[in-house]
Amino acid sequence: MALDIPRYLQLAEIIEEKSAFLFGPRSTGKSHLINKQFPNGHIINLLKATDRRRFVENPTLLHDFIKRIDKKEPIIIDEIQMVPELLNEVHSIIEETGHRFLLTGSSARKLKRTNANMLGGRAKRCEFFPLTWKELSTVNQFNLEKYLLYGGIPRIYLSQNPTDELSDYVDTYLDQEIKAEAVSRNIIGFERFLQKISLASGETLVYANIASDVQLTPPTVRQYIEVLEDTLLSFSLIPWQGPIRKAIQSSRFFLFDIGLRWFLSQVASLPEASNLFGQAFEQFIVQEVRACISYRRLKNHLYFWRTTHNDEVDLIIGDDSAIEVKAAKKVSSRDASGLLKLKDEGFQGRLIVVSRDEICRSKGDIEFLFWEEFLNQIWK
Numbered sequence: 001m002a003l004d005i006p007r008y009l010q011l012a013e014i015i016e017e018k019s020a021f022l023f024g025p026r027s028t029g030k031s032h033l034i035n036k037q038f039p040n041g042h043i044i045n046l047l048k049a050t051d052r053r054r055f056v057e058n059p060t061l062l063h064d065f066i067k068r069i070d071k072k073e074p075i076i077i078d079e080i081q082m083v084p085e086l087l088n089e090v091h092s093i094i095e096e097t098g099h100r101f102l103l104t105g106s107s108a109r110k111l112k113r114t115n116a117n118m119l120g121g122r123a124k125r126c127e128f129f130p131l132t133w134k135e136l137s138t139v140n141q142f143n144l145e146k147y148l149l150y151g152g153i154p155r156i157y158l159s160q161n162p163t164d165e166l167s168d169y170v171d172t173y174l175d176q177e178i179k180a181e182a183v184s185r186n187i188i189g190f191e192r193f194l195q196k197i198s199l200a201s202g203e204t205l206v207y208a209n210i211a212s213d214v215q216l217t218p219p220t221v222r223q224y225i226e227v228l229e230d231t232l233l234s235f236s237l238i239p240w241q242g243p244i245r246k247a248i249q250s251s252r253f254f255l256f257d258i259g260l261r262w263f264l265s266q267v268a269s270l271p272e273a274s275n276l277f278g279q280a281f282e283q284f285i286v287q288e289v290r291a292c293i294s295y296r297r298l299k300n301h302l303y304f305w306r307t308t309h310n311d312e313v314d315l316i317i318g319d320d321s322a323i324e325v326k327a328a329k330k331v332s333s334r335d336a337s338g339l340l341k342l343k344d345e346g347f348q349g350r351l352i353v354v355s356r357d358e359i360c361r362s363k364g365d366i367e368f369l370f371w372e373e374f375l376n377q378i379w380k
Contacts, residue, residue, distance in 0.1 A: 003141065007029065010037070012037065015101075019090075019103070020103070021124070022102060023105050023127055024128025026173065026176075028128050028154065030104045034104070042069050059083065063093065066099055074102055081105045084111050087111075091122065104128075107231045129256075130157075131154055133284075133288050134291075148277065149269070150166070151259020153165075155169075193224050196214050197255070198260070204306070234255055236253055240304065242342070242345030244344065245345065296379075299318070313338045321351075321352055324352070325355070327355065333364075343365060352367045353368045355371065
């Protein structure tokens with residue numbers, strides 16, 4: 001990864017007033033960001049065997065570590081889930097001395113399993129994501145077709161051999177999160193599940209159907225989905241409920257990165273006129289909005305809307321905006337039918353069709369925005 005892409009998130013601002021957790025999937029660049037933004041920082045890297053062994057054997061050594069550090073200077077513990085017992089000492093130090101900590105992690109699974117001390121409101125929770133359009137376009141490195149196929153994990157997007165890097169990424173995940181933690185005694189079944197669930201990214205899930213397809217039980221499928229959530233490899237959009245039309249109750253499931261989705265699905269190309277291209281474009285917009293809201297510390301929740309009669313809106317940002325995403329280069333009022341029905345349900349925010357149509361315009365209550373213009377607006 002020769003090119004260094006400046007990241008939007010400023011860690012010093014996050015921990016200016018209080019400690020913080022920073023959670024993000026593997027290889028999204030958390031450790032690189034720490035070393036870049038805190039070149040002389042007080043960093044404990046628990047991926048290093050020496051650091052990890054030292055604190056596993058005696059977590060109270062953290063008190064000795066901080067004695068030489070001024071309270072104005074933050075302390076960074078990278079991959080805190082490797083030694084969750086350290087959180088008790090972090091809690092104690094925050095209470096006794098007022099030191100601030102940045103605690104990063106790529107898996108909440110071990111923290112949950114050990115009932116780790118999550119500091120009871122003494123640390124804010126922040127998220128870290130793959131490279132965004134905002135970050136890549138700032139240095140003129142964004143290519144839409146490349147991003148839709150390979151996603152935004154830094155080492156993959158910036159690689160000359162992204163498919164090989166994706167293969168290595170999946171192998172590492174299976175080794176370190178599944179085999180090593182004994183999450184699954186049936187690794188072949190889990191691999192079948194991964195392929196099936198990748199095909200369902202962007203959809204509402206029916207556990208029984210997935211279980212039947214991959215020869216597993218519905219409770220096992222539910223457990224495997226929890227593994228993906230806990231290891232930050234997936235997220236969901238919750239359904240928006242209106243007063244008139246009956247909406248479905250299930251959430252929409254997404255793998256966290258488009259490139260991972262297509263690799264697991266064994267999709268090697270995205271013809272521009274295909275349904276797959278449209279699905280990728282929609283997930284790209286959802287991912288970008290999700291990262292923007294998190295990085296800017298906005299309070300909006302993200303929803304989608306789908307009724308039992310298949311009226312649908314792809315993405316709803318709190319009470320502010322409802323977005324229908326179309327990959328087409330020409331869109332019309334016909335593409336806004338779901339938005340108009342959402343308005344009938346009482347939604348009072350902006351109604352936006354986001355597409356590759358470069359002509360931005362308004363017609364009645366509907367705004368038609370070229371995707372770059374839409375993203376420029378939300379990041380402002």
